[in-house]
Ligand code: SF4
Ligand code: SF4
Ligand code: SF4
């Protein structure tokens with residue numbers, strides 16, 4: 348089996364997704380043996396993109412000219428581009444305040460130094476380049492990352508389920524926080540794969556994995572409103588990990 | 599007169615004897631307050647008064663996520679070793695027994711599923727009579743004591759009347775004799791339910807409610823959360839996926855619960871979808887549940903347990919279709 352050459356990069360994000368890889372302690376020797384890791388600033392001293400890459404795995408949103416430069420360079424030198432994590436796929440936490448002025452936001456944080464900053468609204472990768480595959484999650488699940496690497500060895504991508512968190516939640520026989528406790532659980536709208544981590548310990552789904560296929564956003568909104576939550580509270584909860592919900596969407 | 603009466607205060611002894619036949623499981627209230635089938639043991643209370651568990655007993659036959667095949671380059675395909683422990687499921691309501699009887703038809707008739715059969719053979723079913731609540735609509739299903747269970751417990755104010763239906767059940771009953779009293783067998787109670795009758799009639803006439811406005815209404819509200827099928831004792835749809843291991847050599851094939859209201863359910867290679875819209879998917883669900891298709895054509899597979907009505911976050915209830923047509927008939 349030919350060893351795939353991979354690059355792992357981080358743009359505007361917290362590095363948590365890349366850490367997910369480093370946290371696969373048991374599997375790291377196997378990964379190091381099966382792949383040639385050519386570019387991985389978080390884990391290698393050598394920091395150059397040297398030649399053609401089979402798979403580039405990119406964490407984070409694009410919010411600076413240098414983010415864009417790295418992304419373009421990777422896209423131009425790789426066969427497959429994999430978006431790693433919610434920021435890369437949906438904008439994520441970094442994009443939470445995208446409807447507010449970037450200039451004002453920068454000013455609030457950096458004061459007068461903000462004028463020097465070259466920053467724009469954080470955007471997911473697909474706004475700029477074609478992505479071939481995505482692993483969602485904030486941070487992504489170890490299992491999905493490893494399954495992706497294993498599939499890449501065979502020259503393919505894995506198939507992940509496309510149902511919402513509720514399905515895993517029900518299969519685990521959790522108490523439904525939405526129905527039984529009238530909590531603002533985002534489970535019905537959010538991509539599964541986490542095995543309902545939060546509801547399993549009594550915490551409502553915060554939506555960190557981003558929208559599920561065919562999310563019925565309008566019906567969930569109606570349900571929350573009927574339960575008495577104010578619209579602005581719902582919207583603010585929903586856009587924590589994804590700012591671009593279409594609140595009219597039904598399928 | 600036979601020894602078939604179990605006094606309510608002998609339940610602990612009863613469970614102790616049952617446990618000698620295998621791993622004992624039954625309905626309990628979990629820490630988070632969900633009724634669920636779980637292993638029983640000292641300090642764990644068997645629920646004798648419960649309406650329904652969240653997830654039906656089908657999980658013992660078809661686990662939510664199950665490895666069904668392994669592959670290795672050097673040894674080819676291999677089935678998982680079917681070392682299934684003898685399991686005694688106690689406290690099953692008639693609807694759940696009927697649910698298992700239906701799954702038996704699907705998985706053990708014309709094409710036998712080896713994993714299902716191994717698990718089913720290792721299962722002893724002990725039924726328990728119930729009182730319907732506002733979500734139930736089983737009709738006289740509940741009156742039938744057999745439904746393929748090995749032993750049935752019919753409850754009366756001071757005792758349970760036991761009846762064995764199979765050699766397995768008889769063996770258990772024999773061992774229970776020391777703690778049983780003599781009594782007359784209780785006549786099976788009969789229960790009528792207008793909804794169950796309306797469903798039977800609609801099914802016989804092949805009703806599809808094509809013109810109902812409810813389909814669009816359901817489709818507009820459904821969140822495709824999956825609960826209605828995952829929690830249904832007779833929904834058996836599954837998806838198959840394969841995941842390779844990092845060694846590049848071995849692979850496993852998973853079987854996982856599916857729901858016909860998911861987009862993927864009718865999707866095939868190339869992205870073509872047999873049921874693109876939620877409306878179409880609701881028609882499909884209706885047809886499978888109430889008319890049946892393939893080898894189960896003509897069998898109403900809904901056993902009236904009411905779970906789908908309880909677990910739907912947006913209150914979708916297919917029974918409204920039948921109610922609507924009843925209303926139309928009224929002058
Ligand atoms: S608790 Fe949340 S994720 Fe779980 S079933 Fe209810 S709505 Fe879905
Ligand atoms: S087709 Fe739908 S109704 Fe029928 S078993 Fe599958 S999920 Fe259940
Ligand atoms: S369709 Fe609903 S009521 Fe009928 S058996 Fe399934 S969960 Fe129970």
Ligand code: SF4
Pocket residue numbers: 819820821822823824825826827859909910911912913914
């Ligand atoms: S339980 Fe209700 S919302 Fe969930 S998939 Fe079924 S019909 Fe749709």
